Structures are given as C-alpha cells and as structure tokens.
Amino acid sequence: MKKFKFTISGDEYDVHLQDIEENIATIEVNGTKYEVEVKREIKASKTPKLVRKPVVQQPGEGQIKKSQSSGVAIKAPLPGTILKINVAVGDEVKEGQNLLVMEAMKMENQVLAEKAGQVSAIKVKEGDAVLQDDVLIEIS
Structure with missing residues (x-):
C-alpha cells in the first residue's frame, strides 16, 4: 500500500503499510510483519460489508468426467x-x-x-x- 522510511534514535527502518481494517494495521518493518492497533476514531461505514460463507466443494466436484462411450x-x-x-x-x-x-x-x-x-x-x-x-x- 504505502512505503515509509523512519529514523528512530539513529536507526533506519523501512516500513510498508500493507492494510488497515478498522483500527488494526498490518505493517512490515524491515521484512518482519506486525499487526498494530491504531489509536483513532473509527468512522462508521455507510456501505455494508459483504460476508460470505466459504465455498465447500463436494467430492468429485470440479473434475472433468470422460464419457465411457466407445462409439x-x-x-x-x-x-x-x-x-x-x-x-x-x-x-x-x-x-x-x-x-x-x-x-x-x-x-x-x-x-x-x-x-x-x-x-x-x-x-x-x-x-x-x-x-x-x-x-x-x-x-x-
């Protein structure tokens, strides 16, 4: 998403902000991933969030079946x-x-x-x- 360079007490950090969902941010600092809590007011979204159940395939579903006809x-x-x-x-x-x-x-x-x-x-x-x-x- 966004990339930042921070210098804290003389040490440099490469920070990649990957995702923010509500008040939890997923970031990567020098190659290590972290989930951090952001102290901010959460705005109520007017758009509803789509929630779907995971798709469960039945045994044999999605496989190509060959016909047994020799004619x-x-x-x-x-x-x-x-x-x-x-x-x-x-x-x-x-x-x-x-x-x-x-x-x-x-x-x-x-x-x-x-x-x-x-x-x-x-x-x-x-x-x-x-x-x-x-x-x-x-x-x-």
Whole structure:
C-alpha cells in the first residue's frame, strides 16, 4: 500500500503499510510483519460489508468426467427440427449414409453417418426441436 522510511534514535527502518481494517494495521518493518492497533476514531461505514460463507466443494466436484462411450455421437449441426429419421436402433450403417433429415433455417438438411457401425441409440424423435451440438444418434 504505502512505503515509509523512519529514523528512530539513529536507526533506519523501512516500513510498508500493507492494510488497515478498522483500527488494526498490518505493517512490515524491515521484512518482519506486525499487526498494530491504531489509536483513532473509527468512522462508521455507510456501505455494508459483504460476508460470505466459504465455498465447500463436494467430492468429485470440479473434475472433468470422460464419457465411457466407445462409439461416435452424431450431433446436430445447427438448431432445428427433426423431420424424418431414416434408421432404427440396431441398424448397420455405412459412412456417409443419410441418418435423418432436419429442418434448420427453413432448409432441409441431411445428417450423415461419420463412420460405419451399428446404431446403438436414437436420442430424438420426429418433431423434436434440437439445439446445435445436441446428440441425435449414437453409433458403436
């Protein structure tokens, strides 16, 4: 905060005023920290002091969880509505095969398989509204 140099009885002192809270000042004198009481009138603050409880994290909170799926998730390229689903669970699909048709931005878009495999789950049904990157179909 502020730095001062004092000479007391011929001895020099480097004083760093770090913080003052109410009538307690935290200072550092020649590298040693002290908390000292300041004799002064404490002004009442009109601004309330924000007091928060410490944040306690639950076990596992804040850790990235990897999905255990070994397959490919086909995601919506744009927000839109599912018009037609061309496959069923258990169907074998080839890379580039048309899986479903969705309407986005007043155009029909073909959603294609990114790799060959078997359809393990269909996460949407005809008429569903989806957002970009929503999982539509899983292929294993």
